[in-house]
Amino acid sequence: MSVRTKIVWEYAPAPESTDHVRLREDYGLFIGGEFRAPLDGRREPTINPATEEPIAQVAWAGEADLRAAVEAARGAQSAWAALPGRERGKYLFRIARLIQERARELAVVETMDGGKPLRESRDVDVPLAAAHFFHYAGWADKLSYGVGGRSVAPMGVVGQIVPWNFPLLMAAWKLAPALACGNTAILKPAETTPLTALLLAEIIQEAELPAGVVAIVPGDGATGAALVRSEGIDKFAFTGSTGVGRDIQAALAGKKIGLTLELGGKSANIVFEDAALDQAVEGIVNGIFFNQGHVCCAGSRLFIQESVADEVVTKLWDRMGRLRVGDPLDKNTDVGAINSAEQLERIEALVAAGEEEGAVRRSIACDVPERGYWFAPTLLTEVSPAHRVAVEEIFGPVVSVLTFRTQAEAIEKANNSRYGLAAGIWTDKGAKAFEVASALQAGVIWQNTYNHFDPTAAFGGYKESGFGREGGPAGLRPYLRVS
Amino acid sequence: MIRRLPHVDRVGVEERAAALGKRSIKTTAKQQGIRLAISMIDLTTLEGADTPGKVRHLCAKAVCPAPELPEIPSCAAICVYPSLAGVASEALRGTGVKTAAVSAGFPAGQVPLDVKLRDTEDAVSLGADEIDMVISREAFLAGDDARVQEEIVRVREACGDAHLKVILETSELGSYDHVRHASMLAMEAGADFIKTSTGKSSAGATPGVCLVMLEAIRDYAHRTGRQVGFKAAGGVSTSKAALHRLVLAKETLGDDWLTPDLLRIGASSVLNDLLMQYAKTQTGRYGRSEDFSKE
Numbered sequence: 091m092s093v094r095t096k097i098v099w100e101y102a103p104a105p106e107s108t109d110h111v112r113l114r115e116d117y118g119l120f121i122g123g124e125f126r127a128p129l130d131g132r133r134e135p136t137i138n139p140a141t142e143e144p145i146a147q148v149a150w151a152g153e154a155d156l157r158a159a160v161e162a163a164r165g166a167q168s169a170w171a172a173l174p175g176r177e178r179g180k181y182l183f184r185i186a187r188l189i190q191e192r193a194r195e196l197a198v199v200e201t202m203d204g205g206k207p208l209r210e211s212r213d214v215d216v217p218l219a220a221a222h223f224f225h226y227a228g229w230a231d232k233l234s235y236g237v238g239g240r241s242v243a244p245m246g247v248v249g250q251i252v253p254w255n256f257p258l259l260m261a262a263w264k265l266a267p268a269l270a271c272g273n274t275a276i277l278k279p280a281e282t283t284p285l286t287a288l289l290l291a292e293i294i295q296e297a298e299l300p301a302g303v304v305a306i307v308p309g310d311g312a313t314g315a316a317l318v319r320s321e322g323i324d325k326f327a328f329t330g331s332t333g334v335g336r337d338i339q340a341a342l343a344g345k346k347i348g349l350t351l352e353l354g355g356k357s358a359n360i361v362f363e364d365a366a367l368d369q370a371v372e373g374i375v376n377g378i379f380f381n382q383g384h385v386c387c388a389g390s391r392l393f394i395q396e397s398v399a400d401e402v403v404t405k406l407w408d409r410m411g412r413l414r415v416g417d418p419l420d421k422n423t424d425v426g427a428i429n430s431a432e433q434l435e436r437i438e439a440l441v442a443a444g445e446e447e448g449a450v451r452r453s454i455a456c457d458v459p460e461r462g463y464w465f466a467p468t469l470l471t472e473v474s475p476a477h478r479v480a481v482e483e484i485f486g487p488v489v490s491v492l493t494f495r496t497q498a499e500a501i502e503k504a505n506n507s508r509y510g511l512a513a514g515i516w517t518d519k520g521a522k523a524f525e526v527a528s529a530l531q532a533g534v535i536w537q538n539t540y541n542h543f544d545p546t547a548a549f550g551g552y553k554e555s556g557f558g559r560e561g562g563p564a565g566l567r568p569y570l571r572v573s
Numbered sequence: 574m575i576r577r578l579p580h581v582d583r584v585g586v587e588e589r590a591a592a593l594g595k596r597s598i599k600t601t602a603k604q605q606g607i608r609l610a611i612s613m614i615d616l617t618t619l620e621g622a623d624t625p626g627k628v629r630h631l632c633a634k635a636v637c638p639a640p641e642l643p644e645i646p647s648c649a650a651i652c653v654y655p656s657l658a659g660v661a662s663e664a665l666r667g668t669g670v671k672t673a674a675v676s677a678g679f680p681a682g683q684v685p686l687d688v689k690l691r692d693t694e695d696a697v698s699l700g701a702d703e704i705d706m707v708i709s710r711e712a713f714l715a716g717d718d719a720r721v722q723e724e725i726v727r728v729r730e731a732c733g734d735a736h737l738k739v740i741l742e743t744s745e746l747g748s749y750d751h752v753r754h755a756s757m758l759a760m761e762a763g764a765d766f767i768k769t770s771t772g773k774s775s776a777g778a779t780p781g782v783c784l785v786m787l788e789a790i791r792d793y794a795h796r797t798g799r800q801v802g803f804k805a806a807g808g809v810s811t812s813k814a815a816l817h818r819l820v821l822a823k824e825t826l827g828d829d830w831l832t833p834d835l836l837r838i839g840a841s842s843v844l845n846d847l848l849m850q851y852a853k854t855q856t857g858r859y860g861r862s863e864d865f866s867k868e
Contacts, residue, residue: 097609097646099823099831104597209595368788369585404795412824421597518580538582 101414104421106208111195113285116147119155119308120291122162123301129154131309136284139205140418140427140462148284151307153316156276159305160322163247163274166302171244171272175231182227182270184297185290189220189262192293196286200258201418203285205427205463206381208419218543219262222561225545226266229566233271236563242570244272245348246324251314251338252287253330254280254429255384255485261287263549263560264327265304271569273325276305278317280330282430284308315341324348327568329386332483332509332554350558350568352386352550354483355511357532358504359389359540362497363397365516369538371405374489377514377540379413379425379467383487384433386555387512389540391480393500396493403471403491407452410467415456425487428463437465437486444470444479449490475503483509497522501529510552514540533559579757579792581749581785590780593824594817600854603816607851609831610815611638611645615673615804615839617652619680619772625660628653630868632664639848639865642855648844649833650703654679655696662700673738674699677706677728680742680771686724693731703736704728705804705839707771708755710745718758725762738766738804738837741786744776749785756789760801770807772839777807783818787825800829806839812850815843 116133118125130152135144151159170178189196193216200211233242248268252260257279268275279287291306307313311334318326318341325348328338332353342349359377361370377389394402418426428434445451449470458464465486473480473490480490494500504513513532515523527535533550536542543549548564550556558568598606616635618627628651635648650671651661658674665672674696678684684692693704706728712720729737739759743752759767767786770777783805790801803826805818815838822830830836845865852860 096832097605097612099605099609099819099828100602101596101598102600102602104599213595364580366580366582366585369582369589372585372589518582538585
């Protein structure tokens with residue numbers, strides 16, 4: 091008999107190479123079609139949250155810089171709007187193609203700057219960003235068809251503020267429809283993740299977009315607040331926290347300035363007893379651990395029908411044990427680094443509050459690097475609807491499990507939230523899915539899937555999750571004056 | 574006992590299975606994975622034209638797949654028709670490589686139960702260590718679960734000490750719900766392994782089918798504590814496909830299952846592709862198919 095020795099099989103490290111990345115040591119502000127040194131702004135390093143190492147120096151815009159950006163945008167606007175839609179479309183197609191050409195580089199930089207796994211930046215963020223430009227490029231010469239045949243005009247100059255969770259993708263969601271509609275735009279990326287927006291500025295240069303049509307002005311909350319208070323902007327679009335959204339709405343009150351807000355969420359993911367449970371578990375995992383839970387529509391309130399609650403929690407915990415947490419650049423990593431020290435602190439504080447209130451916490455065992463910001467995927471059971479972890483947005487890899495007995499109870503509990511961004515429904519019964527979907531107060535509802543995005547679909551919230559829609563023909567409306 | 578049929582969502586299961594196909598298996602992981610895959614192969618020949626000579630050649634290949642690469646392990650078994658089980662068993666004596674024989678009216682299963690039992694008993698008496706039986710799709714699709722199960726139980730008895738692999742022939746079952754249901758029936762009836770296909774039908778061990786069966790095995794083990802094995806057969810013809818099946822098993826069942834005792838790949842041509850890929854990790858260049866013997 092030959093002796094068989096057990097062959098051990100572990101995945102070897104598979105880090106994506108960073109050799110091809112062409113990052114500069116420092117980036118200016120992108121205003122009037124060129125990178126400029128800040129007039130009254132300053133320079134700040136941007137940090138890789140997985141290593142805490144600085145990646146590049148980035149200029150933050152001051153008030154004079156913002157004035158210059160508005161002036162450039164204002165100056166470029168009428169000529170841009172006067173172009174035939176088909177010509178504007180050509181520029182957007184060009185940007186979309188250039189994003190595809192530099193896809194690998196954009197994915198690596200997104201992962202370095204934000205901490206998300208390369209698997210996601212490569213397969214989700216970057217392809218979807220290109221898809222948004224392609225989609226709205228196609229709309230540019232068909233705008234009035236998107237609003238029922240009425241006549242349209244652009245809003246003018248738009249200010250756009252995007253968050254740190256999907257830096258490039260959110261920039262694409264904002265810029266593509268704005269430009270297609272004939273607006274010029276001033277985009278402020280988030281303070282912790284400005285790099286892919288700046289690479290997008292390079293792409294915009296390469297696409298030879300007329301100077302001034304797009305400005306990219308990095309900065310922190312203060313820069314955003316100053317942008318919102320700038321004179322000469324006709325419309326704002328903001329994606330971020332509900333608190334900041336409120337502040338923006340207050341600042342614009344009484345002014346004739348358009349506003350759309352896409353804010354926080356505490357979305358319900360509802361698993362009925364007749365669901366395909368293994369796929370529901372995948373959907374739960376994708377709903378809450380995708381992008382470390384830094385997703386405004388994350389399925390952070392998990393409602394499971396009591397009859398299958400134990401089974402689903404067992405399966406979920408088993409599945410969570412297979413999540414690979416670590417180096418975001420490794421192609422086999424499922425869960426990467428938390429975006430910033432500040433966010434990590436917030437997650438830790440909320441989970442601690444949850445435990446104090448009586449929730450039972452289970453976090454998976456995982457070896458994470460010594461440096462960087464990490465939080466192990468966490469399951470909270472014994473959660474009551476009144477607990478903070480069932481009410482407040484954690485924005486991290488933490489799922490709160492609640493149960494329900496009947497369909498009516500599921501709907502009532504799901505709607506019992508000040509938010510209303512998204513929801514998931516898991517059932518094999520088509521009629522039930524439609525009934526529940528029409529009763530839920532949420533802007534996006536997924537059936538038997540979660541966190542799937544498509545440029546043709548409208549995205550937006552109910553209640554304190556904001557107003558206005560992005561994506562699809564509905565996403566044109568906020569960027570147009572319709573008469 | 575009335576038990577809920579476990580549903581499977583086609584879109585969801587195929588998405589998950591495809592996502593696991595994107596695991597990056599490089600360098601040492603690739604070498605170890607290839608060695609592991611080879612150790613799990615049931616090297617198969619199931620042709621009307623099979624002869625004792627051909628089977629003996631294949632046995633030699635299974636025992637020592639590549640003489641110039643001593644670190645490459647033997648395959649797990651040789652899989653043949655019952656009439657050639659004696660030849661294989663003789664050729665493999667003392668090598669640790671098992672003899673597996675297909676049975677129960679392979680591949681269609683359209684013969685009476687007594688013929689299936691006789692088929693099985695003959696194969697075992699000729700020296701088969703493992704029996705790969707087909708389920709009666711005729712009974713399953715007609716809704717006669719009891720007969721499907723009864724046949725497995727009876728063949729199981731006829732096997733004696735031989736291990737029983739139950740072939741579901743998933744491409745004929747019509748849905749993932751049926752695949753999962755048939756997996757449960759086979760395990761309840763005493764299968765040591767459940768196996769995807771005969772290799773004689775249109776589709777075999779697709780990633781989705783493998784994942785559904787692996788999930789059934791996991792749930793059954795969780796409920797009963799018994800570890801049932803899995804054999805992917807049909808359409809696994811490249812190294813990439815073989816490693817994908819290993820990833821599916823690793824991330825569904827865990828490392829416990831990564832042994833030839835619980836995981837098999839039924840194939841023939843994949844062996845040389847694995848050897849070529851392995852050689853490439855050593856030499857840095859792709860070889861030719863002639864570098865390794867066909868059988």
